[in-house]
Amino acid sequence: MLRELKIENLAIIKSLDLELENGLVVLTGETGAGKSIILDGINMLIGEKISTEMIRSDEKYVASEGVFEISKDTEIELKEMGIDMEDGEIIVRRELYKNGRGKIFLNGKRVPASTLKKIMNSVIDLVGQHEHQALLDKKYHIKLIDKFLDEDGVKLKKEVEDIYFSYKEIIKKIENNELIQKELKDKKELYEFQYNEIEEVDPKENEDEVLEEEYKKLFNAGKIKESLSLSRILLKDGEKNVMGMISKSKNAISNISRYGKEFKEILEKLANIYYDIEEAVYGIENSEADVEIDEYRLNKVVERLDKINNLKKKYGYDIKELLIYKQEIEEKLNKIDNNTINETELLKEKSRTEEKYEKKSKELTEKRRKIGEYIVYKLIEELSDLNMKGIKFEVEIKSKKEISKTGRDNVEFLVSTNIGEELKSLSKIVSGGEVSRIMLALKAIFSKVDNIPILIFDEIDTGIGGETVRKVSEKLRGIADNVQVVCITHSPQIAAVANQHFYIEKNILDEKTSTNVTKLNYEARVNEISRMLGGEAISEAVKNHAKELLKEGLK
Structure with missing residues (x-):
């Protein structure tokens, strides 16, 4: 999870220091107050491209720093890269200067942007911007399917992997033997x-x-x-x-x-x-x-x-x-004659290994198909709650020509958001509202198994209202039981179910614009949710409505 976020000199943000908690964290505020700028600060920490235009006027640099709790898988990956760990935390700092030069530090060790991006892909999933969403990457889909494998399935997958490496070793021996024999x-x-x-x-x-x-x-x-x-x-x-x-x-x-x-x-x-x-x-x-x-x-x-x-x-x-x-x-x-005998034995071994691989791969494919059917059923159920009843979803499993350590399967999630439309890749969904709701439904299914500890939803409530917003808020809160969810929202219903609420406002001081972020207590949350419900003219009835929302949300 994201424990702390510090931003310096980013656009209208002079200085910002947030300490975040577990569960659902919401950021609210008026349009133009700088909510999206905070996302830019997070973008810096996940290895995305940044520009000197982001540097606050009259400043020499922009910097973003985050303290993250990471999973065991990410911890192992970092240790293999020679990056020291401390209590399961990493500190990421990124700086960019006016001359265009930048620096990235991970636990004090300097790393390139590509390395940072690779690592942070398993730490943060930013929903609402296509380029950040792991679920939109079809290469990631087979990994998600396999997260649902039962004990026998995990064992079967390991067998397939072991057979694959044995096969590669035999191929290597055959190739080496052929080279020797040719010589x-x-x-x-x-x-x-x-x-x-x-x-x-x-x-x-x-x-x-x-x-x-x-x-x-x-x-x-x-x-x-x-x-x-x-x-x-x-x-x-x-x-x-x-x-x-x-x-x-x-x-x-x-x-x-x-x-x-x-x-x-x-x-x-x-x-x-x-x-x-x-x-x-x-x-x-x-x-x-x-x-x-x-x-x-x-x-x-x-x-x-x-x-x-x-x-x-x-x-x-x-x-x-x-x-x-x-x-x-x-x-x-004599060796030439012996090698001919060896080659015959190796080819027999290769054939036996291929047969074994195909048998186990087919068994693994069947397990994946059943998981795919379960995911389709659960997703349609989740999307129905989110008022997307005409949607079609499919877990497509195609056979690859080449063998791999994961088996013969190419897995991709396909979707059709309108009746009569053909199924297409998730990445080709255009509507922001559709993307957000589909991603929310998928996250409701996968958040328990995909090991990404931080989800960030950027205005997931765009284009929806009424009962659908209430359902969205419930699902966000449900997901937040398993992972940390950070949500930028204009919806009072979503703000009311948060575990932690920050208010973002824009101020002008000495003819310079600055963004301030305040952590809200209960009374302040009542006032902010009231503003979100009724605008600037807040009546007692609106306040009571805000309190009711909070009462329900805090249950």
Whole structure:
């Protein structure tokens, strides 16, 4: 509810500070006193466009500030936006300066007009000006219908929402899978070619090093064999001299080895030389026997090395890396086949989820249709009380092509205010009186469930009188049992049922016009309602009538 409203320098209002109570609050006063200007101040607080022309003459700025009690839903929304809360209240302040610059603060935090408008749409519904009425927005109608869902209906709606999000998750998986599969399929031919190319050569780890070694021996076989042969001949031919000399030297040292440690060491060295030369000769003979000049084998080695080196050069890998890459290709090729299987399973899951969604959505649609029938019945009943007997009303539920978290339904309230006219959107109602009464009837039905805590009716009594006004006053008072209702009115019957009554008057001081607002006590209310009944000439009979109205209204 709106707890406090402060306005500074708005048109003919210099300064205004109202403290509002629960229930029905009425604003009355003579035409031109500034009642609509107060609505302009409220408009500032709900994010509507404002102009520098609104600034009081000779002042530099205009400001409006309101203290609101808010619902739990709005409180949660604000906390998600990082706006601090205090005791379930928000303080909104909006300023506009002569240079056209403006500021908006919500609990001290600066916010844009779009954010303010979004938040305040769930706090205030201004009936009498189309742009402010939530009921005229067809996107809001399905939410209102769902406010009447019973426990099973709420549970069903949650099931539909959960299935919807599961469906979206499956679609996301399918799309991601399709992207992966497309990418893999695009590369499948390349992967298969590369795998087969590496498989055909089938290199073994370190094979190139072994082949390089063999190639050196085969290519230089003649030179190797010639060198080995020469070395063998030299050692063999010199064996008698060299080996004999070493043998004789060993014998000589052996005779003296027992006379000193150094002689034993010399003897060991001579023995080692002797055996090393023998082993060298043996090794040369064996190597010489192994070395063959094999052109056929040389060609095979060269051919094999070329294949391996071409692979290495092409892929930029050594053999070990080539083998790892081959394994990776094999895994990717397997993944393509596996993805095909996964896609089939996902499509089956998608189909099952769609069937489940359609089943639950139809059940939800049926519940909404029954609620729609109830709302139509109640609205016609309410409008009949308000002397609108020829009206037709329909809750139209059409199926959407696309699925949504709220189900398949598009819901819109349609109305025909005259016999023979086609049903049309609420927003296309032209007559101000019709709009007000239809909105009043709708609010009488929805005020208990739509969670908008403040309703403002701008001259709802326009164009009606007699018994209809009395019915309007009763409905306003009934709505005010659930939410705060602020009503600007010229009707004494409506003023008499208010919980709180403010009188707005225009004064001229120092050749400047100002608007003053006064909270009326009982006696002042009697006088104001008397003025509304009889004009300036107030008789005792008129006063008595005013007291009777108040007596009935205050019951």
